[in-house]
Amino acid sequence: MKKSMANGIENDWSPIQASRSARNTINPIRRIVDRMKISPNPAKEMISLSIGDPTHYGNMLPPVEALEAILQAVQLPTSHGYPPSFGILDARKAVAQFWSRSNCQVKPENVILTSGCSHALELCFDCMADPGDNILLPRPGFSLYVTLCQSLGIETRFYDLIPDENWQVNIDHLESLIDDRTRAVLINNPSNPCGAVYTAEHLRKILLVCEQNHLPIIADEIYADMVFPGNEFHFLGMLSENVPIVSCGGIAKRFICPGWRLGWIVVHDRHNLFKDTIQPGLIDLSSRILGPSSVTQAALSHILSETPESYFDDILHQIQSNADYFYHSLLNTPGLQPIMPQGAMYMLIRINTKDFKDIESDKDFFTKLICEESISCLPASVFGIDNFFRIVLTTPTDKTEEACQRILEFYQIKNIVTNTGLSKRTTVIHQFLPEVLSRPSIREQHKQETSSYEQTHARSPTNTKFNSMHENEKRKRTSVHTFMNSYDKDQQNLIKHSKSAADLF
Numbered sequence: 001m002k003k004s005m006a007n008g009i010e011n012d013w014s015p016i017q018a019s020r021s022a023r024n025t026i027n028p029i030r031r032i033v034d035r036m037k038i039s040p041n042p043a044k045e046m047i048s049l050s051i052g053d054p055t056h057y058g059n060m061l062p063p064v065e066a067l068e069a070i071l072q073a074v075q076l077p078t079s080h081g082y083p084p085s086f087g088i089l090d091a092r093k094a095v096a097q098f099w100s101r102s103n104c105q106v107k108p109e110n111v112i113l114t115s116g117c118s119h120a121l122e123l124c125f126d127c128m129a130d131p132g133d134n135i136l137l138p139r140p141g142f143s144l145y146v147t148l149c150q151s152l153g154i155e156t157r158f159y160d161l162i163p164d165e166n167w168q169v170n171i172d173h174l175e176s177l178i179d180d181r182t183r184a185v186l187i188n189n190p191s192n193p194c195g196a197v198y199t200a201e202h203l204r205k206i207l208l209v210c211e212q213n214h215l216p217i218i219a220d221e222i223y224a225d226m227v228f229p230g231n232e233f234h235f236l237g238m239l240s241e242n243v244p245i246v247s248c249g250g251i252a253k254r255f256i257c258p259g260w261r262l263g264w265i266v267v268h269d270r271h272n273l274f275k276d277t278i279q280p281g282l283i284d285l286s287s288r289i290l291g292p293s294s295v296t297q298a299a300l301s302h303i304l305s306e307t308p309e310s311y312f313d314d315i316l317h318q319i320q321s322n323a324d325y326f327y328h329s330l331l332n333t334p335g336l337q338p339i340m341p342q343g344a345m346y347m348l349i350r351i352n353t354k355d356f357k358d359i360e361s362d363k364d365f366f367t368k369l370i371c372e373e374s375i376s377c378l379p380a381s382v383f384g385i386d387n388f389f390r391i392v393l394t395t396p397t398d399k400t401e402e403a404c405q406r407i408l409e410f411y412q413i414k415n416i417v418t419n420t421g422l423s424k425r426t427t428v429i430h431q432f433l434p435e436v437l438s439r440p441s442i443r444e445q446h447k448q449e450t451s452s453y454e455q456t457h458a459r460s461p462t463n464t465k466f467n468s469m470h471e472n473e474k475r476k477r478t479s480v481h482t483f484m485n486s487y488d489k490d491q492q493n494l495i496k497h498s499k500s501a502a503d504l505f
């Protein structure tokens with residue numbers, strides 16, 4: 001029935017249609033999570049192991065050097081205008097310098113700055129494939145790849161990763177998917193959601209297949225260098241002799257500032273196969289949104305050059321401690337099989353549903369874990385693989401321990417294994433707990449470092465240069481404490497006032 005509009009005119013409008021691209025843009029995480037009827041157990045505080053935002057709990061924050069660089073950048077009269085859409089020269093030089101190695105020099109003209117790594121990936125997909133072409137993606141893999149390809153009308157084909165071989169690529173399977181509409185292979189190393197880190201040998205095997213089939217690689221290297229001791233990160237662009245590579249990265253994860261929206265594409269093209277095609281194409285496409293924030297670009301050089309190694313070590317130490325804790329606590333739990341990551345900030349845990357009384361799938365596990373234990377993780381079906389769930393490893397130690405304990409209790413309730421099995425598992429946790437608990441958290445380490453710095457660097461009445469350095473260091477450390485404390489308060493409020501579990505994804 002027609003209704004009158006406010007001005008009395010009869011309303012014969014139909015709803016305004018969204019474009020095909022908008023209709024085809026689907027975020028698998030939202031699609032699965034939003035459709036589930038989930039409300040956490042009101043008796044238990046919600047703990048999120050699902051959010052891939054390392055700043056969520058406030059235990060991991062950007063380096064002090066980066067905060068200072070942003071504060072300085074915002075005061076510069078030159079950092080408020082439109083930068084070139086592909087980034088200012090200073091910032092592109094800084095990225096080129098950051099990634100240059102003795103055997104491979106990156107030039108600023110081969111760097112394009114983007115609004116985060118997601119934007120870098122979108123530009124690469126859009127530049128390399130037309131609707132109807134296909135791109136090969138990892139399974140399990142970061143869900144954004146599918147979202148972007150579907151939105152652009154690009155066919156997605158999935159090559160398998162092998163869980164029992166540290167999630168290495170099944171190379172034969174990858175090769176079997178290639179046809180004459182295949183435009184590129186996406187390699188994510190270190191990876192989300194698996195936490196896999198590929199050896200040079202494995203990467204060379206992938207390069208060989210791409211070389212034989214004349215396929216370029218889109219390397220998602222946002223977790224570059226985030227590898228646990230004993231593993232090594234290899235930049236695909238450095239290993240490749242003949243295969244052209246676009247490497248997508250950014251500061252979101254390594255520098256713990258995902259909201260600053262600064263990413264990049266580094267083009268490796270030893271034989272000029274991209275020179276007159278992909279490279280200008282990427283620059284043209286970057287002009288659609290006029291590039292990333294001018295303030296973050298102005299700060300980038302300082303962020304990349306001044307952040308000390310000890311900052312990265314602290315972050316990785318905390319991620320690895322969480323990984324160790326979960327791995328050893330769940331290792332002997334029939335029904336749950338954690339796969340130890342080698343880097344990044346995630347772990348996948350296999351669920352053998354036959355070992356549970358009333359768990360039918362990873363989605364069922366995920367729903368019941370929220371409703372009964374107020375723990376949110378992500379069912380790995382959002383990453384294309386069933387019967388696994390993903391946990392994020394950036395939580396503070398106390399939340400990690402509490403979450404792990406609740407998962408074990410949940411398991412105990414849902415499990416049909418005899419009590420003997422359970423007591424064996426509990427013994428394992430108790431053996432492992434003291435070692436993990438004895439490791440200082442980043443925050444504690446920071447306090448310890450500050451007090452030992454102050455003890456060893458007592459003020460000298462004669463050495464004014466030293467005193468000013470000392471004051472500078474103290475100021476940095478005080479500002480980070482103040483920042484952490486105010487962040488804590490905001491974060492507690494946010495968590496307290498989250499209306500439902502859906503707010504936490």
Ligand SMILES: Cc1ncc(COP(=O)(O)O)c(C=O)c1O
Binds near residue numbers: 116188
């Ligand atoms: C594998 C992978 N690539 C890209 C991104 C997006 O990074 P950015 O926040 O810089 O857009 C993420 C974010 O979680 C990711 O896990």
